Amino acid sequence: MQYQTFPGSKQEISVIGLGTWVFGGEHWGGGNPADSRRVVEAAMEAGINFIDTAPFYSNGIAEQIVGEAIQGRRDKFFIATKCGIIRENGRIRHDLSAASVLKEVDASLSRLQCDVIDLYQCHWPDPDVLIERTMEILFKLQGSGKIRHIGMCNADISLLERARRVAPVSTLQMQYSLLQQEAEKEILPYCLEHGIGFIAYGALGGGILTGKYRSYPQFGKQDARKRFYRFFEGDAFGHAYRVAQMLESFGHPSSQSALNWVRGKKGVLTVLAGARTHLQLKENAGAAGWSLSEREYALCGQTSAEGV
Numbered sequence: 001m002q003y004q005t006f007p008g009s010k011q012e013i014s015v016i017g018l019g020t021w022v023f024g025g026e027h028w029g030g031g032n033p034a035d036s037r038r039v040v041e042a043a044m045e046a047g048i049n050f051i052d053t054a055p056f057y058s059n060g061i062a063e064q065i066v067g068e069a070i071q072g073r074r075d076k077f078f079i080a081t082k083c084g085i086i087r088e089n090g091r092i093r094h095d096l097s098a099a100s101v102l103k104e105v106d107a108s109l110s111r112l113q114c115d116v117i118d119l120y121q122c123h124w125p126d127p128d129v130l131i132e133r134t135m136e137i138l139f140k141l142q143g144s145g146k147i148r149h150i151g152m153c154n155a156d157i158s159l160l161e162r163a164r165r166v167a168p169v170s171t172l173q174m175q176y177s178l179l180q181q182e183a184e185k186e187i188l189p190y191c192l193e194h195g196i197g198f199i200a201y202g203a204l205g206g207g208i209l210t211g212k213y214r215s216y217p218q219f220g221k222q223d224a225r226k227r228f229y230r231f232f233e234g235d236a237f238g239h240a241y242r243v244a245q246m247l248e249s250f251g252h253p254s255s256q257s258a259l260n261w262v263r264g265k266k267g268v269l270t271v272l273a274g275a276r277t278h279l280q281l282k283e284n285a286g287a288a289g290w291s292l293s294e295r296e297y298a299l300c301g302q303t304s305a306e307g308v
């Protein structure tokens with residue numbers, strides 16, 4: 001594994017991070033907690049110390065599984081979780097108000113069985129709450145020692161600028177993959193310029209860039225792979241399939257080439273890869289420690305699915 005220094009600290013974090021949206025399986029076609037705990041075990045063995053989770057993932061179950069899996073070895077991991085997506089009476093809403101964030105942080109600490117969260121991220125912008133108010137409360141939480149660093153997800157530059165006037169923003173988490181290269185245009189250069197660590201998610205396109213789908217998969221209506229990642233239907237599927245085939249021709253597992261391409265981009269702090277099984281995790285961890293050739297890199301730069 002390779003490591004990079006987390007902005008504004010001496011903490012080294014792995015260039016491949018573990019994503020846990022699949023844990024608990026609620027939006028991911030079911031899941032087995034024992035498998036997920038084994039994934040965390042395999043992450044440690046592979047030198048992956050960055051784990052990203054959220055209360056939203058299987059309604060707290062993902063955080064709970066992470067909490068159980070890291071018991072007795074908390075110091076071996078850098079734990080990132082999030083706030084701002086709330087479930088209530090079967091509905092989902094955004095809430096980054098101070099009162100809600102205060103409730104959420106304690107609930108996350110309890111599920112994670114930790115005293116401190118290493119990186120606390122706003123999961124999604126909340127149009128009804130001024131970001132300045134959210135940052136004030138996050139800054140207080142940092143001062144009180146419940147969180148170490150503040151991060152944002154899915155924010156544009158103007159929101160980031162406003163947030164940074166109130167408190168330091170260490171990271172930005174966005175979708176970035178061979179199929180979704182939009183971040184390269186403005187946001188990644190902005191992060192690089194301002195010392196904000198860019199955390200890439202969806203680098204496997206929800207699994208499609210592993211090359212395992214030869215025909216349209218049948219997912220449930222609420223399945224995140226279909227609802228959130230829009231590569232599993234129509235023209236986008238055909239395009240993703242061709243990209244995965246191109247990756248296969250590079251001589252590494254497609255998953256590794258997909259992750260390696262993102263990982264090699266300047267300004268990217270860590271690339272999150274979700275894993276359902278320890279074998280997937282092991283394969284994904286192999287994306288570190290080598291580089292695509294210049295030619296392969298250039299070919300990958302032309303594969304964004306925008307406009308497909």
Ligand SMILES: NC(=O)c1ccc[n+]([C@@H]2O[C@H](COP(=O)([O-])OP(=O)(O)OC[C@H]3O[C@@H](n4cnc5c(N)ncnc54)[C@H](OP(=O)(O)O)[C@@H]3O)[C@@H](O)[C@H]2O)c1
Pocket residue numbers: 018019020021022028029052053123153154173174200201202203204205206207208210212255272273274275276279280281283284
């Ligand atoms: N901040 C945000 O708004 C946001 C949004 C999305 C994601 N995230 C974070 O980013 C992480 C990564 O993104 P993601 O999990 O959504 O998508 P992803 O990493 O693109 O895809 C992960 C999925 O691909 C499949 N897979 C992974 N490795 C594989 C391998 N080697 N061989 C075959 N299949 C493999 C697994 O699902 P199957 O076994 O079902 O195929 C796995 O759950 C998330 O887990 C989450 O922590 C954050």
